[in-house]
Amino acid sequence: MxxxxxxxxxxxxxxxxxxxxxxxxxxxxxxxLVYFDNAATSQKPQEVIDALVYYYSFLNANVHRGIHSLAEEATAAFEATRDAVKDFINAAAREEIIYTKGTTESINLVAYTWARQNLQEGDELIVSGMEHHSNTVPWQIVCEEKKARLKVIPVNDNGELLLEEYKKLLNERTKLVAVNHVSNAMGTVNPVKAIIQMAHEQGALVLIDGAQSAMHLDIDVQEMDCDFFAFSSHKMLGPTGMGILYGKRALLEAMPVFNGGGEMIKEVTFEKTTYNELPYKFEAGTPNIADAIALKPAIEYINKTxxxxxxxxxxxxxxxxxxxxxxxxxxxxxxxxxxxxxxxxxxxxxxxxxxxxxxxxxxxxxxxxxxxxxxxxxxxxxxxxxxxxxxxxxxxxxxxxxxxxxxxxxxxxxx
Amino acid sequence: MNNKTIEQTEAIIVDEFSLFDSWDDKYEYIIDLGKKLAPLPDEFKTEENKVKGCQSTVWLTADYTDGKVYYRAESDAVIVKGLISMLIRVLSGHTPDEIMNAKMDFINKIGMTSHLAQTRSNGLLAMVRQMKHYALAFKAKEGL
Missing domain, CATH: 3.90.1150.10 (Aspartate Aminotransferase, domain 1)
Structure with missing residues (x-):
């Protein structure tokens, strides 16, 4: 080829x-075919398709537990993607890379764990007026539960965020700001560095929805200094059903678990269960092995291009x-x-x-x-x-x- | 009053569509039908009459006179309006029983199957279902 x-x-x-x-x-x-719906999902290069076929043809085994060769090879391939993702967004450590089903699940994970644990009545969350429903609805749900308030950064006629208005929304009650890096509906690139800096000055955390940016912009989560970064494999040449949540290690360590089950535990008795280390603490059950493995050739394709x-x-x-x-x-x-x-x-x-x-x-x-x-x-x-x-x-x-x-x-x- | 059976009108539409060589012509014809569909007076464009879909809105209303159902509808999208116009042509002026038993095969035969997809909540299928609901409701009311 x-x-x-x-x-x-x-x-x-x-x-x-x-x-x-x-x-x-x-x-x-x-x-x-003229395919101009790339913001919905990108097409896949042959390498990604081949990786999926190869996995099911030669490598299929459950990861992390088997002692046999297949399980070891599958685990190595599965974990190799984590290193590739870490480098792709320049995370500080591979433990900060959590596998999810996609951007939506990544955001929900933060809403159902971090936000549930940390939000109190009267606290405030900020989203923007150009968010995808997946970066609005999870916050509405948790705000309702915790009697917290959701505030919205307004958008001007040119489809840009009004930073002056954003500044006015920030205060000591602000706990989290969740905005997209790039608007899926308009393509606007938001000034996330400034947004993050302003939030941090108020002591608030920032989640960046990177679903629309990961394929196009250079992502350096350390330089950006976001606390969470969520994105999807399928919008960046990789398979569907696979996504990433990046989180700063200290935050992830302190967060409660999301789903309970196999893989995420250290020790189980009926009296008490202790949880696994990062990143596995958030990855209950048999993961999406094939799609995780096939994300790596997608990243390599982007990198080499x-x-x-x-x-x-x-x-x-x-x-x-x-x-x-x-x-x-x-x-x-x-x-x-x-x-x-x-x-x-x-x-x-x-x-x-x-x-x-x-x-x-x-x-x-x-x-x-x-x-x-x-x-x-x-x-x-x-x-x-x-x-x-x-x-x-x-x-x-x-x-x-x-x-x-x-x-x-x-x-x-x-x- | 419709002096043709549902099957007869369906057959006529299938015949009309067989004259078109290309999809372009089919769509131009449907768009033309849409533009010609009599507008629904604003008083009928209510929440109750709304068949809201993901992309376009349809308003559908029906009257019952002398045992026959008569439909009126409109949409903000013209292709949808053209499709509705054909449904009205086939079903309007028939008894609730005739409407409820209509197979509506013509939709497949004229190649509009893709508009039947379950995911298009205001696709033809949803509209046909809604029209049959009206027929059923009129029949039930009469039986009281």
Whole structure:
């Protein structure tokens, strides 16, 4: 198999990259697939698919307990991913990397353990007005239970957070700030370093939802100084059903356990159970072994391609798409700012997003339409939803032009 | 009053769709139907009549006259509106029993199966179900 290689001028061979993603060869409704729903989930390179097949064909065994060779080999592969993830986000120690089902479970883990233990009546949590429901609902649940208050950082007309307003929300009652690194609905990159610093000055912790940033931005959790960082494998070329919670070691040590069961225990008697060390204390039951193992080749693929190269390609696509979209009469970009990554979201006067989605699909073009699980943000802009195109390293300018052709035609028919 | 049976109207729609060579033409036709569907007066666009889905909203209401059910509906999305227009054409003006027993095979035959997906809560399937609910409710009320 031909693999993508970099040349010294930091451009990459797009044809070789595309060749690594077999799904890009398939047809939809008689057209070559144009996949612009990467913010929902990315496609997978052959290496990741091969790793899954290899695991079930040659390596399948339960991890951590068997004395036999298969179990040892599976455990080694399973744990190798943890080291790869640690390096990927520059965590201080592998014990700070907790395997979860995805970003949603990572956030829920913190809500149900740290927040339940530490929140008291009258305490305050802050989220932003551009959060995915998964970074709002778990906090609402725990706030209701603990009689704590949830406050919201407002969003301006350009789809940016209002830091001055954020500053006013912070006070000695603030216990946690939970915001996304990149907005899934608009692509806005939030100034997380400043957000974290301001929260820490008030003694509050910060959880960063990195679901939309891990694939695109350089992540250094130590430099960022976030207390928790949550992200998903499937949005960064890896398998579904696998995610990561990073947490600072001291916090994770002090947190109560999440699920009870096998793997997470040290000693069990009917009188008292003692819990395992980090990270296993949070990983009850037989884990998602295959998908954890196959996350490693996804990370390696990103590393060998280089995030700077990935961003360069995506930025070029985003700039081209944004420029061409502005040609359409009555089109409004939601989140019209200059610090975005990979996502362009828009509405068109007199045209329902769902109709556009159906007509683009009819041309083999996959975009996302709807509220993007960010209903409060849609309410902020007084719209039922948007049309969202989100790009990845394997997309091309020609594909953007195909979308524009289909979009222009759709608007003509629909109006 | 609808002087054709449900099956007959379904057959006519299948015939009409057989004339189209491409998906583009099918969708243009459905969009055209959607644009032509008589708007539902605002007084009927109530929460009660709402069939809210993930992406678009449908309002559906029904009247019962001389033993026959008559539907009116609207949506904020025009393709959905076109699909509803076909459902109304097939089912409106029939008795509750006829409506409840309708197989609605034409949806598959014209290639709109994807709109039947269970996940599209305001897909055709949900609308057909809601229309049958109305028929059932009218029948039950009459039996009292």
């Amino acid at each position: 031909k693999t993508a290689t970099l040349n010294t001028t930091h451009t990459f061979d797009i044809e070789a990259i595309r060749h690594d993603f077999p799904i890009l060869n398939r047809e939809v409704k008689g057209h070559r 280089g995030k700077a190269n990935i961003r360069q390609q995506e930025d070029m696509l985003l700039a081209h798409a944004t420029e061409r979209l502005r040609e359409i009469d009555g089109l409004k970009i939601i989140g019209d700012n200059d610090h975005k990554v990979s996502v362009v979201s828009f509405v068109i006067d007199g045209v329902h997003p769902q109709d556009v989605g159906i007509l683009l699909d009819n041309k083999g073009i996959a975009v996302r339409t709807g509220h993007h699980c960010a209903e409060p943000l849609m309410s902020r802009f007084c719209i039922p939803g948007t049309i969202r195109a989100s790009f990845a390293l394997y997309n091309t300018i020609e594909e953007v032009d195909l979308m524009m052709e289909a979009l222009n035609k759709a608007v003509r028919i629909l109006r």
